Amino acid sequence: xxxxxxxxxxxxxxxxxxxxxxxxxxxxxxxxxxxxxxxxxxxxxxxxxxxxxxxxxxxxxxxxxxxxxxxxxxxxxxxxxxxxxxxxxxxxxxxxxxxxxxxxxxx
Amino acid sequence: xxxxxxxxxxxxxxxxxxxxxxxxxxxxxxxxxxxxxxxxxxxxxxxxxxxxxxxxxxxxxxxxxxxxxxxxxxxxxxxxxxxxxxxxxxxxxxxxxxxxxxxxxxxxxxxxxxxxxxxxxxxxxxxxxxxxxxxxxxxxxxxxxxxxxxxxxxxxxxxxxxxxxxxxxxxxxxxxxxxxxxxxxxxxxxxxxxxxxxxxxxxxxxxxxxxxxxxxxxxxxxxxxxxxxxxxxxxxxxxxxxxxxxxxxxxxxxxxxxxxxxxxxxxxxxxxxxxxxxxxxxxxxxxxxxxxxxxxxxxxxxxxxxxxxxxxxxxxxxxxxxxxxxxxxxxxxxxxxxxxxxxxxxxxxxxxxxxxxxxxxxxxxxxxxxxxxxxxxxxxxxxxxxxxxxxxxxxxxxxxxxxxxxxxxxxxxxxxxxxxxxxxx
Amino acid sequence: xxxxxxxxxxxxxxxxxxxxxxxxxxxxxxxxxxxxxxxxxxxxxxxxxxxxxxxxxxxxxxxxxxxxxxxxxxxxxxxxxxxxxxxxxxxxxxxxxxxxxxxxxxxxxxxxxxxxxxxxxxxxxxxxxxxxxxxxxxxxxxxxxxxxxxxxxxxxxxxxxxxxxxxxxxxxxxxxxxxxxxxxxxxxxxxxxxxxxxxxxxxxxxxxxxxxxxxxxxxxxxxxxxxxxxxxxxxxxxxxxxxxxxxxxxxxxxxxxxxxxxxxxxxxxxxxxxxxxxxxxxxxxxxxxxxxxxxxxxxxxxxxxxxxxxxxxxxxxxxxxxxxxxxxxxxxxxxxxxxxxxxxxxxxxxxxxxxxxxxxxxxxxxxxxxxxxxxxxxxxxxxxxxxxxxxxxxxxxxxxxxxxx
Numbered sequence: 001x002x003x004x005x006x007x008x009x010x011x012x013x014x015x016x017x018x019x020x021x022x023x024x025x026x027x028x029x030x031x032x033x034x035x036x037x038x039x040x041x042x043x044x045x046x047x048x049x050x051x052x053x054x055x056x057x058x059x060x061x062x063x064x065x066x067x068x069x070x071x072x073x074x075x076x077x078x079x080x081x082x083x084x085x086x087x088x089x090x091x092x093x094x095x096x097x098x099x100x101x102x103x104x105x106x107x
Numbered sequence: 108x109x110x111x112x113x114x115x116x117x118x119x120x121x122x123x124x125x126x127x128x129x130x131x132x133x134x135x136x137x138x139x140x141x142x143x144x145x146x147x148x149x150x151x152x153x154x155x156x157x158x159x160x161x162x163x164x165x166x167x168x169x170x171x172x173x174x175x176x177x178x179x180x181x182x183x184x185x186x187x188x189x190x191x192x193x194x195x196x197x198x199x200x201x202x203x204x205x206x207x208x209x210x211x212x213x214x215x216x217x218x219x220x221x222x223x224x225x226x227x228x229x230x231x232x233x234x235x236x237x238x239x240x241x242x243x244x245x246x247x248x249x250x251x252x253x254x255x256x257x258x259x260x261x262x263x264x265x266x267x268x269x270x271x272x273x274x275x276x277x278x279x280x281x282x283x284x285x286x287x288x289x290x291x292x293x294x295x296x297x298x299x300x301x302x303x304x305x306x307x308x309x310x311x312x313x314x315x316x317x318x319x320x321x322x323x324x325x326x327x328x329x330x331x332x333x334x335x336x337x338x339x340x341x342x343x344x345x346x347x348x349x350x351x352x353x354x355x356x357x358x359x360x361x362x363x364x365x366x367x368x369x370x371x372x373x374x375x376x377x378x379x380x381x382x383x384x385x386x387x388x389x390x391x392x393x394x395x396x397x398x399x400x401x402x403x404x405x406x407x408x409x410x411x412x413x414x415x416x417x418x419x420x421x422x423x424x425x426x427x428x429x430x431x432x433x434x435x436x437x438x439x440x441x442x443x444x445x446x447x448x449x450x451x452x453x454x455x456x457x458x459x460x461x462x463x464x465x466x467x468x469x470x471x472x473x474x475x476x477x478x479x480x481x482x483x484x485x486x487x488x489x490x491x492x493x494x495x496x497x498x499x500x501x502x503x504x505x506x507x508x509x510x511x512x513x514x515x516x517x518x519x520x521x522x523x524x525x526x527x528x529x530x531x532x
Numbered sequence: 533x534x535x536x537x538x539x540x541x542x543x544x545x546x547x548x549x550x551x552x553x554x555x556x557x558x559x560x561x562x563x564x565x566x567x568x569x570x571x572x573x574x575x576x577x578x579x580x581x582x583x584x585x586x587x588x589x590x591x592x593x594x595x596x597x598x599x600x601x602x603x604x605x606x607x608x609x610x611x612x613x614x615x616x617x618x619x620x621x622x623x624x625x626x627x628x629x630x631x632x633x634x635x636x637x638x639x640x641x642x643x644x645x646x647x648x649x650x651x652x653x654x655x656x657x658x659x660x661x662x663x664x665x666x667x668x669x670x671x672x673x674x675x676x677x678x679x680x681x682x683x684x685x686x687x688x689x690x691x692x693x694x695x696x697x698x699x700x701x702x703x704x705x706x707x708x709x710x711x712x713x714x715x716x717x718x719x720x721x722x723x724x725x726x727x728x729x730x731x732x733x734x735x736x737x738x739x740x741x742x743x744x745x746x747x748x749x750x751x752x753x754x755x756x757x758x759x760x761x762x763x764x765x766x767x768x769x770x771x772x773x774x775x776x777x778x779x780x781x782x783x784x785x786x787x788x789x790x791x792x793x794x795x796x797x798x799x800x801x802x803x804x805x806x807x808x809x810x811x812x813x814x815x816x817x818x819x820x821x822x823x824x825x826x827x828x829x830x831x832x833x834x835x836x837x838x839x840x841x842x843x844x845x846x847x848x849x850x851x852x853x854x855x856x857x858x859x860x861x862x863x864x865x866x867x868x869x870x871x872x873x874x875x876x877x878x879x880x881x882x883x884x885x886x887x888x889x890x891x892x893x894x895x896x897x898x899x900x901x902x903x904x905x906x907x908x909x910x911x912x913x914x915x916x917x918x919x920x921x922x923x924x925x926x927x928x929x930x931x932x933x934x935x936x937x
Contacts, residue, residue: 009751009753009755014692015631020179021740022179022180022182024178025136026136026178029136045493049123051127053147054150055141055351056146057133061128072136074135077351079142083312093349159735174742184733184734185740185741186603186732192592192596199556199597199602202597202601203584213733243587
């Protein structure tokens with residue numbers, strides 16, 4: 001919501017209709033996290049279970065392969081790590097504070 | 108109303124791999140709790156839908172958290188009016204659609220109307236308008252997101268709440284151990300409306316594409332359809348957010364939440380647990396039942412087990428299955444063309460927990476003599492499927508990147524249907 | 533050309549709906565509006581109209597279905613009364629809040645308890661804050677004409693509010709009167725095509741209807757509704773004039789009889805205005821400067837226009853067909869008092885509640901009102917603002933013997 005002045009009553013669509021479908025993508029929920037998923041793409045078999053069970057559409061896939069995590073929206077629930085097959089364990093949940101310290105906002 | 112039929116009863120969901128190339132119709136940036144099951148259900152339903160979708164949403168966690176003005180997470184047309192009238196509102200949308208099509212004011216393409224409502228808006232306050240809409244035969248899919256309580260207002264009981272559960276209006280106290288009534292059999296009530304397609308589903312890795320398959324079947328129905336989806340709430344049920352899927356799976360494995368469908372009045376199971384787990388395992392995993400572990404409340408746990416058993420037996424009878432306690436052959440596969448589930452040895456069932464490489468070898472040796480889940484009885488190597496753990500043999504095992512995957516998981520995850528080409532080891 | 537038919541107000545409403553040809557109608561029966569949808573249902577069964585008729589299981593669902601249909605991009609209509617209107621009360625706010633131009637016929641009836649099936653205005657008065665335009669009809673002709681105009685008013689881009697056309701239960705809904713109907717093609721030409729701005733069924737431009745609006749935006753959305761209501765009087769008059777230009781019967785916000793040079797007058801809505809008009813004609817013949825103002829648009833309340841029309845009077849009696857217990861008077865009375873508040877010179881205002889639960893109001897009852905008005909105008913009586921129940925039976929005063937049982 002940075003920098004957006006809120007519009008006045010004459011400017012807003014009537015009846016509070018929202019005409020910009022999916023604009024919630026512009027709202028960041030990444031700051032909810034206290035844990036961050038880290039995907040070891042070497043171990044990953046791209047079975048897509050993490051993507052399939054993510055509540056926040058935050059497992060990024062490209063051409064049928066897992067490529068990373070959407071850190072703008074990931075809330076760190078840990079479902080992805082939990083559903084990754086136990087024999088693969090490609091995802092681990094890391095303390096967010098540590099992950100940020102270790103160098104980055106983004107994977 | 109003219110008779111309605113569920114067409115496409117053999118319709119199947121695309122594999123997860125196939126689904127992964129589709130656009131998510133629910134964006135990130137909504138404000139449901141971390142680990143909430145509802146958005147997982149919605150994502151899967153929308154990904155599975157084979158037609159363009161219009162959503163009608165009752166007042167609920169889902170509705171408020173996904174549309175906080177001026178943001179909306181919905182990439183499809185979406186309408187919310189009130190709490191108890193989602194089905195009536197959807198009736199109006201659907202009727203207008205038919206009229207507008209007939210008058211040539213909108214294109215003739217088929218649109219899927221999908222209603223999302225919680226158990227509050229479905230079992231209780233919304234039951235009247237749902238019943239009326241089903242009786243009139245409007246063509247929409249109604250998905251109940253059952254988190255067993257009024258969660259949006261802070262965890263109050265609904266008629267879907269389990270016996271013995273702590274909620275803020277049925278608190279566990281000195282005298283009363285939580286909710287005193289058994290849950291309402293809503294799916295049964297809906298089935299009694301004799302609509303073309305009714306189902307119960309959950310978010311389970313096993314079976315993986317059960318929900319998405321049911322969505323596809325429902326949307327083929329020539330009339331109303333209904334799917335009651337189990338949606339564990341980590342805030343209200345008191346478990347760690349990461350355990351949402353585990354809790355769903357446990358509910359299914361304990362037969363607390365059976366997976367079945369009713370197609371034109373015919374009841375059939377879509378999943379039978381290999382081993383029916385005691386309900387206590389599921390209860391113990393949730394804080395809302397913590398008080399039941401006290402000695403004085405054992406009778407409630409027993410009552411729950413008794414009722415789950417009774418309902419499961421009734422369901423087995425209804426679906427034409429032999430009761431599980433008899434020593435009979437496992438039921439035929441629910442998936443066409445897929446191998447049969449494993450007939451696990453009774454005393455030392457292979458645990459489906461982490462198995463380091465040495466143990467994998469051991470598992471392989473142990474299973475050598477066991478019949479394969481595909482029915483093959485010939486001697487030969489056996490593997491444990493990487494994803495579901497069931498036994499598979501060289502006839503039915505796939506080995507992508509050196510790992511063993513059974514035919515069923517290969518189909519559900521990757522969409523692979525060709526016979527495997529494994530050299531006998 | 534047009535035809536004149538003898539039929540009930542309910543049937544006239546159904547005919548208007550048939551000619552409007554909405555995409556969707558919702559039907560739930562309640563006395564005394566049931567016959568609107570019964571008549572319409574027969575049209576559907578005979579293939580005379582191709583509207584999708586949804587026989588819902590409650591009035592709450594009737595209005596909910598109208599919300600869905602209107603959001604989808606179709607025209608939606610229904611009819612109800614009394615308890616049904618009360619049951620759909622929360623949905624009325626959704627309809628207006630989402631700015632959906634639904635049109636509804638209401639055969640007004642008393643609200644329980646006590647349960648009573650006859651006509652008064654308590655039901656529609658109970659909905660006066662829901663953001664709907666309310667037009668009151670005096671007779672079957674006005675029911676028919678107002679429903680046709682309601683579609684244009686509701687869909688006007690500067691309005692976009694739902695409209696209810698209200699007519700007295702039994703007195704208008706069930707009485708057979710002469711109504712002149714227009715041709716189907718004339719009606720279609722008058723109402724025109726509905727062009728919704730953001731239909732749900734426009735799949736290429738997905739829209740979200742009914743989001744959660746927090747305190748930071750809610751006030752702005754409500755202000756939009758007030759703005760629409762303040763544009764509505766102008767639009768009601770424009771459409772009423774367009775109707776008159778084309779079909780010869782002109783409509784506006786109200787209808788005045790003998791008002792210009794009147795000393796005293798009655799303000800009234802609904803069928804009893806007809807009775808009052810007869811009394812006024814009689815009084816005029818006796819040389820009394822009596823006038824009548826029949827209000828058509830109760831919401832929006834045309835405050836400025838009414839103040840202008842009534843300012844010159846010495847006394848006016850507001851006749852309410854509903855009460856608002858605990859309030860200084862009936863709803864029409866309190867709104868009028870507020871409207872007159874800014875005037876330097878203003879008439880005395882009396883308040884009568886009449887006709888509750890279908891109680892008849894006779895010419896002699898209205899005559900008594902005028903007689904009191906004249907006494908007040910002449911200074912012979914104070915203009916007490918106590919709300920008086922017309923035709924109320926009072927018990928005779930009993931005198932208890934001193935010291936005895």
